[in-house]
Amino acid sequence: MANKTRVPAVEGWFTLDDEPRLLGNRCRKCGSYFFPKIASECRNPGCDGTELDEVPLSNRGTIWSYTTNHYAPPPPYVAAEPFAPYSVAAVELSQEKLVVLGQVDAAIDPATLHVGMEVELTLGTLYEDDEQEYVVWKWKGVANRG
Amino acid sequence: MGDHDVAVLGVGMHPWGKWGRNFVEYGLVAARAALQDAGLEWRDVEFVSGADTIRNGYPGFVAGATFAQALGWQGAPVASSYAACASGATALNAARAQILAGLCDVALVVGADTTPKGFLAPTAGERGDDPDWLRFRLLGATNPTYFGLYARRRMELFGATPADFAKVKVKNAAHGLTNPNARYRKAVTEDEIMASPIVSDPLRLLDICATSDGAAAVVLASLDYARRHSLTNPIRVAAVSTVTPSYPNTVIEMPNFATDSAAVAPAPAATFRDSIAQQAYAEAGLGPDDLDLAEVYDLSTALELDWYENIGLCGPGEAEKLVNDGATTIGGRIPVNPSGGLACFGEAVPAQALAQVCEVTWQLRGEAGERQVQDATAGLTINQGLFGHGSSVILVR
Numbered sequence: 001m002a003n004k005t006r007v008p009a010v011e012g013w014f015t016l017d018d019e020p021r022l023l024g025n026r027c028r029k030c031g032s033y034f035f036p037k038i039a040s041e042c043r044n045p046g047c048d049g050t051e052l053d054e055v056p057l058s059n060r061g062t063i064w065s066y067t068t069n070h071y072a073p074p075p076p077y078v079a080a081e082p083f084a085p086y087s088v089a090a091v092e093l094s095q096e097k098l099v100v101l102g103q104v105d106a107a108i109d110p111a112t113l114h115v116g117m118e119v120e121l122t123l124g125t126l127y128e129d130d131e132q133e134y135v136v137w138k139w140k141g142v143a144n145r146g
Numbered sequence: 147m148g149d150h151d152v153a154v155l156g157v158g159m160h161p162w163g164k165w166g167r168n169f170v171e172y173g174l175v176a177a178r179a180a181l182q183d184a185g186l187e188w189r190d191v192e193f194v195s196g197a198d199t200i201r202n203g204y205p206g207f208v209a210g211a212t213f214a215q216a217l218g219w220q221g222a223p224v225a226s227s228y229a230a231c232a233s234g235a236t237a238l239n240a241a242r243a244q245i246l247a248g249l250c251d252v253a254l255v256v257g258a259d260t261t262p263k264g265f266l267a268p269t270a271g272e273r274g275d276d277p278d279w280l281r282f283r284l285l286g287a288t289n290p291t292y293f294g295l296y297a298r299r300r301m302e303l304f305g306a307t308p309a310d311f312a313k314v315k316v317k318n319a320a321h322g323l324t325n326p327n328a329r330y331r332k333a334v335t336e337d338e339i340m341a342s343p344i345v346s347d348p349l350r351l352l353d354i355c356a357t358s359d360g361a362a363a364v365v366l367a368s369l370d371y372a373r374r375h376s377l378t379n380p381i382r383v384a385a386v387s388t389v390t391p392s393y394p395n396t397v398i399e400m401p402n403f404a405t406d407s408a409a410v411a412p413a414p415a416a417t418f419r420d421s422i423a424q425q426a427y428a429e430a431g432l433g434p435d436d437l438d439l440a441e442v443y444d445l446s447t448a449l450e451l452d453w454y455e456n457i458g459l460c461g462p463g464e465a466e467k468l469v470n471d472g473a474t475t476i477g478g479r480i481p482v483n484p485s486g487g488l489a490c491f492g493e494a495v496p497a498q499a500l501a502q503v504c505e506v507t508w509q510l511r512g513e514a515g516e517r518q519v520q521d522a523t524a525g526l527t528i529n530q531g532l533f534g535h536g537s538s539v540i541l542v543r
Binding site for chain 2: 009010027030031032033034035036043044045046047064065066067068069070071073074075076077078079086088090095096097098099100101102103110114115126136
């Protein structure tokens with residue numbers, strides 16, 4: 001696995017550095033945030049802005065809710081074999097005032113998740129093939145960090 | 147009587163199940179049943195409104211014409227509507243608009259589906275610009291994933307328990323026990339529900355509705371037409387709400403990755419789901435206290451509890467008490483899902499909102515048999531289609 005190339009499972013949705021960020025965009029006129037990025041025109045009906053800047057979103061937020069899936073989803077999800085349950089969290093970003101979904105890092109015990117818990121963005125494997133490891137954003141705990 | 151009322155002359159269904167046949171067959175059965183119920187001939191229909199299915203190829207995308215052809219071309223204009231789970235209400239509203247505009251007197255609305263087994267999956271292909279495809283691909287966010295998020299939030303915010311959720315299923319299973327159109331007609335216990343496999347924690351298999359084959363049809367007419375045909379007191383459609391959300395929509399919803407941002411524009415006073423019912427009440431000139439029953443979209447047991455609050459039966463966090471007190475059981479203050487709901491039917495997407503209308507019509511006529519809600523005079527249906535489709539119908543007699 002060490003010699004596999006690490007590639008994003010989707011282009012342009014997040015950065016690949018040590019402190020990864022989701023990439024949204026923000027209306028230059030009214031300041032509204034969007035994730036995933038929208039192609040053109042602010043979607044705030046009270047704004048006629050047409051120019052949007054790519055912005056990294058806050059890498060920390062608090063859990064709005066969470067769930068753990070015990071059945072493998074259908075394609076196009078690429079389920080690991082054998083299938084292992086995985087958690088999905090909806091996380092509130094206070095600056096952007098939006099809630100964004102993400103899988104929860106497998107290192108977190110789902111039993112420790114709770115609404116209001118602080119989490120931080122990380123990258124994790126979504127699936128692999130013979131040559132490449134496809135990574136996606138995930139939420140991890142922040143409790144053990146300084 | 148409202149200025150926008152139209153009459154329900156007939157309703158009909160094909161029983162829900164996993165029959166594995168072409169959806170058109172089911173639609174025909176439902177359409178014929180609704181026409182017979184209305185005492186009309188197919189040739190009397192002046193407008194055909196189809197609710198589309200996206201899982202059955204081209205004929206499903208042009209459902210109005212598909213059903214018109216199957217019934218035998220007779221020249222009536224058609225429309226076909228797709229609004230996910232709200233397709234039936236959208237098709238109903240298209241028919242209602244034709245009647246209210248004076249463009250026709252009688253319209254037939256039909257929705258039918260044949261569904262595959264298991265999770266509803268996005269349509270095939272590599273579609274990197276389709277959020278419905280991407281949420282499966284990047285998150286493994288099935289429909290029950292979103293239901294699980296809502297259920298867990300009820301638990302943490304309001305102290306709801308899995309036993310509360312199970313009570314919804316026990317109630318609905320009891321309601322649907324003798325419904326001839328229901329797929330599942332079997333009583334179930336809280337223990338059985340809480341021993342079923344976990345799907346999307348905290349929801350278990352018996353908390354989540356199945357996918358089904360089925361069809362439902364409704365014949366609508368102008369009140370003048372109903373009078374001319376000696377129907378002096380027909381069931382009336384008093385409101386149809388097909389609203390979209392107001393920006394910013396701050397509740398995470400299928401198939402989205404994120405909510406809108408409330409950083410600039412403040413969140414509206416009513417959530418999207420609240421607004422669906424509010425629009426229907428406003429149009430009908432009624433409120434929650436005027437209802438005798440409701441058919442709500444119980445995709446999951448916990449979601450039924452959310453709907454109690456969205457349609458104003460109780461305040462936030464009070465829904466568990468309502469189901470535990472038996473208020474939403476037939477015989478209680480405000481029976482919910484007397485048909486048995488999705489718990490007993492499973493979801494047949496384009497037919498489901500119309501099935502809700504069929505049930506309320508039977509209830510208001512006093513024809514619901516053992517599941518009859520006594521002296522019902524007003525009922526509401528509510529539902530939501532992914533990608534921002536409201537669906538609510540208020541029927542009165």
